[in-house]
Amino acid sequence: MEKIIVRGGKRLSGTVKVEGAKNAVLPVIAASLLASEGKSIIRDVPTLSDVYTIGEVLRHLNAGVEFLDKTIIVDASEDLNVEAPFEYVRKMRASVLVMGSLLARQGRARVALPGGCAIGSRPIDLHLKGFEAMGAKVKVENGFVEASADKLRGAKIYLDFPSVGATQNIMMAAVLAEGSTVIENCAKEPEIVDLANYLNSMGAYVRGAGTGTIRIEGVEKLYGADHTIIPDRIEAGTFMVAAAITGGNVLVQGAVPEHLSSVIAKLEEMNVTVIEEANGLRVIGPNRLKAVDIKTMPHPGFPTDMQSQMMALLVCAEGTSIITETVFENRYMHAEEFRRMNSDIKIEGRSVIINGPSQLQGAEVAATDLRAGAALIIAGLRADGYTRVTELKHLDRGYLDFHLKLRSLGADIERVKDLSDTPSVKSEVIETKS
Numbered sequence: 259m260e261k262i263i264v265r266g267g268k269r270l271s272g273t274v275k276v277e278g279a280k281n282a283v284l285p286v287i288a289a290s291l292l293a294s295e296g297k298s299i300i301r302d303v304p305t306l307s308d309v310y311t312i313g314e315v316l317r318h319l320n321a322g323v324e325f326l327d328k329t330i331i332v333d334a335s336e337d338l339n340v341e342a343p344f345e346y347v348r349k350m351r352a353s354v355l356v357m358g359s360l361l362a363r364q365g366r367a368r369v370a371l372p373g374g375c376a377i378g379s380r381p382i383d384l385h386l387k388g389f390e391a392m393g394a395k396v397k398v399e400n401g402f403v404e405a406s407a408d409k410l411r412g413a414k415i416y417l418d419f420p421s422v423g424a425t426q427n428i429m430m431a432a433v434l435a436e437g438s439t440v441i442e443n444c445a446k447e448p449e450i451v452d453l454a455n456y457l458n459s460m461g462a463y464v465r466g467a468g469t470g471t472i473r474i475e476g477v478e479k480l481y482g483a484d485h486t487i488i489p490d491r492i493e494a495g496t497f498m499v500a501a502a503i504t505g506g507n508v509l510v511q512g513a514v515p516e517h518l519s520s521v522i523a524k525l526e527e528m529n530v531t532v533i534e535e536a537n538g539l540r541v542i543g544p545n546r547l548k549a550v551d552i553k554t555m556p557h558p559g560f561p562t563d564m565q566s567q568m569m570a571l572l573v574c575a576e577g578t579s580i581i582t583e584t585v586f587e588n589r590y591m592h593a594e595e596f597r598r599m600n601s602d603i604k605i606e607g608r609s610v611i612i613n614g615p616s617q618l619q620g621a622e623v624a625a626t627d628l629r630a631g632a633a634l635i636i637a638g639l640r641a642d643g644y645t646r647v648t649e650l651k652h653l654d655r656g657y658l659d660f661h662l663k664l665r666s667l668g669a670d671i672e673r674v675k676d677l678s679d680t681p682s683v684k685s686e687v688i689e690t691k692s
């Protein structure tokens with residue numbers, strides 16, 4: 259079993275560069291299946307386990323996928339297979355994002371139903387309602403959801419909730435449909451805008467991405483295109499919190515202020531200094547952090563993917579803070595792990611009440627999901643003694659070289675393979691850059 263071991267107490271300083279966004283690259287790779295002619299070149303790709311998983315899904319669907327450092331080249335010009343089996347969907351729910359492209363390209367898609375996960379039940383009913391509105395027949399059988407349509411027709415689709423995945427899947431289905439599609443109450447996340455830009459560069463007609471209404475005119479055919487992925491706002495936000503919790507001074511290179519306005523506002527309310535520089539955001543942590551309330555919301559509200567990292571910071575803040583999670587019903591599994599580190603956190607329904615400041619203490623804790631993994635490591639940066647974080651497979655879905663980046667900022671941190679089952683060897687340090 260691998261662990262990250264952090265010894266708290268170091269102030270972070272220096273510069274850290276963020277990768278391309280995981281949540282932008284996954285839908286873009288799914289959309290590359292729409293190009294029946296020409297190859298897509300996708301740049302600034304973070305080489306995370308999720309990205310390799312979606313690469314495997316595409317290969318299984320008969321697309322050519324080549325990884326060249328941080329670039330992926332996709333050739334989807336051959337006829338595609340239409341089935342994404344459970345072995346992929348189990349590893350990564352975002353595999354369901356191939357449905358829209360397959361339905362548009364091949365008239366059929368069969369994808370294993372994703373299960374729930376540690377953050378909530380995560381149904382896909384809104385994706386399917388969108389496909390049905392466009393004339394697809396949808397059935398759920400034997401653990402698979404199958405959608406088929408001779409020809410998708412444009413439709414007016416109102417989403418009951420601005421789901422990121424449903425908006426993306428419907429966009430991908432609509433770009434090759436006959437006529438106009440309007441998606442109302444759609445998601446406005448920067449990753450939606452990135453997908454729209456990529457689709458437009460393939461020859462699609464998508465307007466309004468980033469607002470609450472997207473309009474799409476279907477076209478006959480799409481072509482491979484060259485696209486650079488936007489910087490990862492959640493990775494950026496994670497390093498901003500890491501700088502703040504240690505009272506450090508860090509330039510987060512590549513952070514886009516407009517993508518992070520709610521996170522910046524909350525950090526400033528907590529007395530953290532955030533300065534816009536030409537190539538990123540400088541974050542300077544205060545001596546005393548102030549308690550604040552946070553409510554997670556769809557963009558431009560406070561992102562649920564930053565909730566656990568902020569929890570680490572609020573534990574160290576003076577006063578009572580309340581976090582209310584409105585996006586996922588069960589995204590507090592990490593609260594229990596924070597309690598093991600001596601924090602005063604009470605869960606009450608969809609809210610948590612944090613009484614701070616607590617002096618965090620090092621402990622052995624488990625990452626319950628990818629953001630929880632990062633949050634526990636961040637808490638370890640401030641804790642007395644050693645914090646050992648396990649279940650790193652979650653962290654690896656979303657963060658590249660996390661411990662190496664933190665170490666380059668001065669953290670006392672290492673990643674080890676625990677060999678406690680092997681007589682006479684306790685642990686082995688892992689230093690390889692992925």
Ligand SMILES: CC(=O)N[C@H]1[C@@H](OP(=O)(O)OP(=O)(O)OC[C@H]2O[C@@H](n3ccc(=O)[nH]c3=O)[C@H](O)[C@@H]2O)O[C@H](CO)[C@@H](O)[C@@H]1O
Pocket residue numbers: 280281282284352378379380381382383384385386419420421422423424449562563585586587
């Ligand atoms: C790969 C990726 O980009 N993942 C992000 C994406 O996930 P994802 O696209 O899965 O998140 P959604 O926006 O779809 O989900 C938000 C809420 O809507 C509900 N819902 C969603 C679809 C549906 O058909 N029915 C339904 O009820 C979900 O259960 C959840 O409560 O957006 C989330 C919300 O910002 C982020 O936390 C994830 O990091």
Ligand SMILES: C=C(OP(=O)(O)O)C(=O)O
Pocket residue numbers: 281351352377563628629656
């Ligand atoms: C929840 C997340 O991702 P996913 O939707 O891929 O599980 C995340 O990035 O925090």
